[in-house]
Amino acid sequence: MSGSVSPLAALRLVYGLILRQLVTRGRLIALLLVGVVVGGVAAAVGSSDSVDDPLEAAVRVIADLGFITLVPVVALVFASAALGDARDDGTLVYLWLRPMDRWPVVVGAWLAAVTVSLPLTIVPLGIAALLVDGGGTLVSATVIASVVGVLAYSALFVLFGLLFRNSIVWGLGYVLVWEGIVAAFGDFAAKLAIRGYTRSIITSRTGVDLDLGDLSFGVAVVVPLVAAAAALVVASFRLRRMEVA
Amino acid sequence: MSGSGTEARIFDRGYRRFEGQRSGVVGAVRSVAWHTTRSILGLGRKGRHKVFPVAVVVIAFVPAIAFLALAVLIGDLLEGELRPDYWEFFGFSLVPALLFSALVAPEAIVRDRGDGMFPLYMSSPLTRPTYLAAKVIAVFGTMAIAVLGPPVLWLLGYTFQSLGPDSVPDWLGVMGRIVVAGLVICAVYTAVSLGASSLTDRRAFASVAVILVLLGLSIAVNLLVEVGDLSDQLLLLDPLGLPLELAPRLFGSTGEGYESIDTWAVVAGCLGWIAAGAGAVVFRYRKLAAV
Amino acid sequence: MTMTNCWPVPAPVAPPMIEITNVTKSFGDVVAVSDVTFSVAAGVTALLGPNGAGKSTLFRVMCGLTPPTRGTVRVLGADARTDRAVRGRIGLAPQQDALFDRLSGRGFVEVAARTHGVADPQGAAREALGHVELDADDHTPVGSYSKGMRQRIKLAAALVNDPDVLILDEPLTGLDPVQRNRMIRLFHDLGDRGKCLLVSSHVLDEVARLGSNVLVIAQGRLAATGDYRAIRDLMDDRPHRIRITADDPRALAAALVARSLVDGLSVSATGLVVDTTDVAGFGRSIAVVARDLGVRLREVAPLDDDLESVFRYLVERR
Numbered sequence: 094m095s096g097s098v099s100p101l102a103a104l105r106l107v108y109g110l111i112l113r114q115l116v117t118r119g120r121l122i123a124l125l126l127v128g129v130v131v132g133g134v135a136a137a138v139g140s141s142d143s144v145d146d147p148l149e150a151a152v153r154v155i156a157d158l159g160f161i162t163l164v165p166v167v168a169l170v171f172a173s174a175a176l177g178d179a180r181d182d183g184t185l186v187y188l189w190l191r192p193m194d195r196w197p198v199v200v201g202a203w204l205a206a207v208t209v210s211l212p213l214t215i216v217p218l219g220i221a222a223l224l225v226d227g228g229g230t231l232v233s234a235t236v237i238a239s240v241v242g243v244l245a246y247s248a249l250f251v252l253f254g255l256l257f258r259n260s261i262v263w264g265l266g267y268v269l270v271w272e273g274i275v276a277a278f279g280d281f282a283a284k285l286a287i288r289g290y291t292r293s294i295i296t297s298r299t300g301v302d303l304d305l306g307d308l309s310f311g312v313a314v315v316v317p318l319v320a321a322a323a324a325l326v327v328a329s330f331r332l333r334r335m336e337v338a
Numbered sequence: 339m340s341g342s343g344t345e346a347r348i349f350d351r352g353y354r355r356f357e358g359q360r361s362g363v364v365g366a367v368r369s370v371a372w373h374t375t376r377s378i379l380g381l382g383r384k385g386r387h388k389v390f391p392v393a394v395v396v397i398a399f400v401p402a403i404a405f406l407a408l409a410v411l412i413g414d415l416l417e418g419e420l421r422p423d424y425w426e427f428f429g430f431s432l433v434p435a436l437l438f439s440a441l442v443a444p445e446a447i448v449r450d451r452g453d454g455m456f457p458l459y460m461s462s463p464l465t466r467p468t469y470l471a472a473k474v475i476a477v478f479g480t481m482a483i484a485v486l487g488p489p490v491l492w493l494l495g496y497t498f499q500s501l502g503p504d505s506v507p508d509w510l511g512v513m514g515r516i517v518v519a520g521l522v523i524c525a526v527y528t529a530v531s532l533g534a535s536s537l538t539d540r541r542a543f544a545s546v547a548v549i550l551v552l553l554g555l556s557i558a559v560n561l562l563v564e565v566g567d568l569s570d571q572l573l574l575l576d577p578l579g580l581p582l583e584l585a586p587r588l589f590g591s592t593g594e595g596y597e598s599i600d601t602w603a604v605v606a607g608c609l610g611w612i613a614a615g616a617g618a619v620v621f622r623y624r625k626l627a628a629v
Numbered sequence: 630m631t632m633t634n635c636w637p638v639p640a641p642v643a644p645p646m647i648e649i650t651n652v653t654k655s656f657g658d659v660v661a662v663s664d665v666t667f668s669v670a671a672g673v674t675a676l677l678g679p680n681g682a683g684k685s686t687l688f689r690v691m692c693g694l695t696p697p698t699r700g701t702v703r704v705l706g707a708d709a710r711t712d713r714a715v716r717g718r719i720g721l722a723p724q725q726d727a728l729f730d731r732l733s734g735r736g737f738v739e740v741a742a743r744t745h746g747v748a749d750p751q752g753a754a755r756e757a758l759g760h761v762e763l764d765a766d767d768h769t770p771v772g773s774y775s776k777g778m779r780q781r782i783k784l785a786a787a788l789v790n791d792p793d794v795l796i797l798d799e800p801l802t803g804l805d806p807v808q809r810n811r812m813i814r815l816f817h818d819l820g821d822r823g824k825c826l827l828v829s830s831h832v833l834d835e836v837a838r839l840g841s842n843v844l845v846i847a848q849g850r851l852a853a854t855g856d857y858r859a860i861r862d863l864m865d866d867r868p869h870r871i872r873i874t875a876d877d878p879r880a881l882a883a884a885l886v887a888r889s890l891v892d893g894l895s896v897s898a899t900g901l902v903v904d905t906t907d908v909a910g911f912g913r914s915i916a917v918v919a920r921d922l923g924v925r926l927r928e929v930a931p932l933d934d935d936l937e938s939v940f941r942y943l944v945e946r947r
Contacts, residue, residue, distance in 0.1 A: 192717030
């Protein structure tokens, strides 16, 4: 009675299922509040008369609040849960023991995480970029960097969800320790920090210097997307070979 | 009959009630605090449970060890940037303290709510206040390893290298200030992280909540003050940086950016954050069903 | 006769649908399943064992959820871990309770149908829910279901793709007696239609009602397989216990001992309980002995021919 499930059908099924599982009222409210705080700070800085360099101030607000805090945290909350929750509670078996390829499961889960994360980051950061009076260049740079950041972080944290039991803690370790400390000590470490690429997008578009932000626009957009694809490939291999509870 | 003179003994009658002395609430608090500490540090569990706690402790102690190594190698030549003030060491504790807060508090109190241990504890001599006291002891104690350990080690190392305070009273004064500052920092981080962890029943999200409250608020406040040039008094709303300001005040100095904030305001701010964190915990646990 | 784990099983009449050959599964230093070999054909087979015996691990190995450390697993001639097509012909109701909590019951079963590539997922879901007597039009999220309802949803999801092999891990847990009876009847119906059902349990009463074909597993090792009465007959190192009710038990007891028909016995006012290793000889002689003595026999009943006794002897060695 059953047949094989095509990759596209599998992707759509998993996407819809995981999307419904990810969107909970508590998560949405908490992360919307964070977005409101970001907007509030942006509005306060934007309306301040005693700022020496408004563009630099605007860039610092977006880069620090947006790309150190909001984007990685939002991506972490949803992407690590996309398959990580199913793995931890045993429901992954309902996606694994099926006549489907593994990669559509991974990509469907990633797309679900991205679908939830993008509005929760782009909208508050875009509004913040407007409120902080950074001009159209900063707004466009913010949107591009948010998209790139969410896509890359989400792929990485989907992989973490399949690799580690406590994937959120590992994700926090990556954001706080690797990106926050280790990346400052060497070029190689910096290349493995997604934060460097998002900051480079901002820097290259606005001309304002930021730590870790010395890559060209093209490199800063392409490399994280390639890394995201690589993370999804690794996650597919992992899903195929892992032991399912 | 042979053996009639031998005594007979029974060694095991099977199940019997315990008739010995019971340790009561104090013993219960001590047990819960110790068990929670073991759980936090991954003691008695597989190696992978120790990875994060060990990594955080290593990160905390690396600066102290590095400066001690410098003291051993070039001793008397240490000046300026290579010889930080005693209170500046607490700045190195920022990231490890943040990580510990994100790991320790959720592990300490969220797990019990999720796996049904809280009702079990409430059926023992423990009450909500004594249970929470045990948890506070565990979190505070483990936090102190990362916050207080490095500056104390550094002071001891410098003393052995004859680079420390000259007299015993001076030494005791420095140690006392380090300990007081460290304890206040631990108290604020403990209260805030426990308060944030009370907001959710999932450990992972509690970790995120702790980071958002501690780091997110700190970044927001510092942007408003440094970039937006708003009032420095806003720094009282920085739960991560404010307690660290107490350290230079105890040594008669002032941290960068805090020059216009009075010492009493710093103390009041720290107490305010402790009260806020404790209030969130009390509010959550008053409403929590023990079934 | 000595029990071994590599059990020489007579070839089943129908071709085997599950073949396990020298399978061992270790988790680090813990050996969960040790050198197990058996095959299962169409029909209902019960996997019986105490908690921690390795039943769930064996099921996970069969479904390909975890690879065996050693040995081979074939379900419908293929390895479910690598063969996509065979995964569509297996229905699994796992032991854990977790479901996709935000979906309704029908939603959960429909997702199961769609992910199996079922042609009419809504119709199949409705039919599967009908088998387990759940309302297909109930929109309540499964997160708020009772234990019994969650169990039935799992069964419905396992049935929805009309699989050839059904692996059910403690499927009757949480069901009330009426629901249990219905599920057992359903399992027998499916078995009669040529499906292979492997049902695990540690409740002897359930297993006895599922049928007489059992696999007994204990401490990761296969202790016995086959009809449990036949297993009992093979246990010739353990005397059979038989209760006899008669109007002169003492005289009967003396005669049985004198004729060496029993290994031991105990006598009461109304009857006696005997232990004998020669059940066939005893059965032929008891009526003759009683007749010769003029003793009236009221009852001759075996006391340890049931599944519980077989299980206890195999697992607990008592």
